[in-house]
Amino acid sequence: MTSKINVQDKSLLPTLLKKQKDSPFNFLSEDDVNSIAKELKLSRSRVYSTASFYSEISLSPRGKHIIRVCCNAPCENAGKEAIREAITKELGIEIDETTEDKLFTLESVNCLGACFMSPAMRIDDEIYGNLTPEETVKILNTYKKEHVDE
Ligand code: FES
Incomplete structure (x- = not known):
């Protein structure tokens, strides 16, 4: 056909x-x-x-930075939940929520194509892997810092 x-x-x-x-x-x-x-x-x-x-496209307003946490089995088994909890604790948002300052939206995705470095997350176009909760918070803080002087 x-x-x-x-x-x-x-x-x-x-x-x-x-x-x-x-x-x-x-x-x-x-x-x-x-x-x-x-x-x-x-x-x-x-x-x-x-x-x-397309999950990449939203028809509702979101934050300036989109954080996507992988929820597929390899990341799940490698500790994704601790990463998600660290983000939630640091930013005060759950999946599909946006921070009050409109800086971050947290989303969940099936795979980022970075299974070899699970647990992984993506912020905008950057993928971060082999994450620990501490490392995740450090990464978030680099994004926050970019906006302090704005
Ligand atoms: S399973 Fe998490 S990046 Fe593929």
Whole structure:
């Protein structure tokens, strides 16, 4: 069976990701979805369904930094829960929550492709592995420090 994809469809995902990256709250608003549909000459429902399918894309406001903790078996067995607890204790947020200062959102994912260095987490585009709770807090503090002078 032949499959067909048009040029607009091919550029849809990169466009969605770029637009989200440009958003101060790491998400796509309804206006964003509408403007992308218009720009790429695609239906609004096509853009919306693609945006809702990918876990990387959010249709609700999130923090400046997205922390993704892996919850798959290798990370689970290597102590992921202690990492998640350290983040929750340090930032005061659970999975799918955002800090009051809108600096961090904590999410859970199935695999970061870094199983060889479990337990792992990803913050924005950086992956950190072989984590301990202490190391995790140190990493979070480097992100916090970046914003102290802002
Ligand atoms: S299982 Fe955790 S990164 Fe793959």
